[in-house]
Amino acid sequence: MKIVYRFLFLSVLLIFVTNCARTGRPEGGPKDEKAPLFVTSIPPYETVKFNKKEIKINFNEYIVLKDLNSQLVVSPPMKNLPLISPQGSPSEYIKIEILDTLQPNTTYIFNFGNAVQDNNEGNKLENFKYVFSTGTYIDSLKTSGSIKDAKLVEAPKNINILLYRLDSTFNDSIIYKKKPNYITSTLDTTVFKFTNLRKGNYLMLALQESINDYIFNPVTEKIGFSTDTIQFPRDSIIKKPIILFKEEQPYQFKRAKEISKGKIEFGFEGDAKNMQIKVLSKVPDDFKSISKFEIDKDTLNFWFTPFEADSLNFEVSNNNFIDTLTVRLRKNKIDSLIINSSISNILNFRDTLFLNSNNPITKIDTSKISLFDKDTIAVKYTTLPSEKKNTIGIIFDKEPKQKYSFTAFPDAFNDLFLNKNDTLKYRFITKEFEDYGRITMNVSNVNSKNLIIELITGTKKNLVVQRNFLTTSKSIVFNLLEPKKYTIRIIIDENKNNKWDTGNYLKKQLPEIILYHKEINNADLRANFFLEENFIVE
8 A cells, every 4th residue: 555655646746746847828828918018218208308328128028029120210210220139039128229429309219110029929019119309398299191002002011201301401302312300110001100290391201112221212212202291280190192103214224245146135224215226336248136125124135147256336325315335245156046835725815826935036937837726627827026025926716615736847937047946836725705704894084084994913013904095984895804813993194195104203293193993903703704893083
C-alpha cells in the first residue's frame, strides 16, 4: 500500500509542476481583445513651452511597434528624423529622441497610426498621438476629407496629405523643394484627418510617394490638390475628394543603345507621339529601316539592314526638340526570327488570331499559309500587318463550336534581315454563343457632352474591351463577352480629343472626370446572361 500511495503522490506532484510551468492564458479563458492604454508621459501630453530633447511614453502593458516606418507621421515634418526606441523587442514604454531644432511657437504631432500593439495578441492602439507645443498654447483646429484616384477603380492607400501655409514665403514651386507645414496619412483607408491646426489659409495636396520625403517628384509620383484655398477654421470638412493623378511629363530624350546587330533602342520620357529618327550617316543604296514604339515602355525600337560601319549618326526630333547623337555598333549577331500565336487554345468571338514576332515582318507569302476547319475545309482569311506593333492579324469569320488548324510553312514570313520562319502549327477551338454574356448600357447624355464609354476588365491593368464615343444619348451593346468581372466607365472628354487627359499642378488643371457605373463596377457576368443598365450623365 505504501508503494501505491507513493506512486499516486508522485503522479499528482508531476501534474501540478507541469501545469505550473505552462505560460500564457489558461485553456478556455477569455481572449485579450483590449488595446494597450497610454498611462503617462514625460513631459506630459500636450505640454506647452516644450524644450526637451527626450520623451518617454508609458503604457499599461508590454507593447511592440509594428511597421513604424510606414505608420509614423511627424507633423510638421522634421529635417532630421527622431530616434524611436525600442524597436524589435517588447517594452512598456516608447522613447523619442529629438535630433532637430524645433520651430518656435509650433504645435508638434507624433502620430503613430496603428503601430502600437500589445505584445501578446497584437491588439492595436489605433491612431495614437503624442502632442506638444513649443509655444504657450496647443493649436486645436481640425479638418477631414477623402481622396480617390482619377483613373483607377481600386481605392488608393497610404497617401500623404500635405498642408502649405499661404504666407509671404509661399510660391507654387515650393512643393518641389520644401516640406509642408502639416502632414497626415490615409494609411489603409481613403479618409484623412488633421488635428492641432493653426488658423490661416493653406494649399492642400495629396501625394502617393514611394519614399516619404514629402517633396513632389512628378516623374515617379502621383499628385492631387484642392483648387480652392483651404481656410481654417472655416473648412473643418473638405467636401470634395482630392483626385490623385500622374502628370504627363514633357518630352525628354534619354539614350540610344545597340541591342543586337541591326537593332537600336531609343529611350525617352514623356509624350513622344511625334518622335522621329533620321540617319545622318552615309548608308548603302539598299539600306532599309523600320521604327516602332514598344508597347507600355518609353522606347522606340529602330531596326535597320546591317552594313560595315563602326557607328551611325542620328538626328532625333520631336516637335520643337532636335538632337544629334552617335551610336557605336559593336554587336555581331542578328536576332533569329521568333513567331508566336496570341491564341493558345480557345479563340473567343471578340478575339483576333495574332502572330507576334520579335523582328518586323517585311514579306508574307500566303501560298504557304493554310487555315482549315474540323472538316478539313479551307477557310478564307486575310492578313493584316500592324503599323504599330510586330504583329500580323489573321482575319476570318468564326463559326461556333468549331475547330481550326492554322499552318505556316517555311518561308511564309520573312523579316527585315531576310530570316525565314520554321513551320508553324496552331490548333484552337471556338465555343457556343450561349457560353458568352451581354451588357446593354442605356446612356442618357443630358447635356450632349463628349463622352468616351469604356468597358474594362481586370482590377490592375484595366484592359479596355470596347470603347465607344458619344455626343448624344444612345444604347451601347457589349456583346459576346467572356464570363468574368467587368466595369463600365465614362470619360467626360472636355477638350474633344477622344482621349482621357490628366491634370497639371502648375497649370492648376484637374484631370478629366471619369464616372464609374455603380452596378457594373467589377461585376461578375455569367455565361448566357444579359444585363441592361442605365447611365445618366448630366
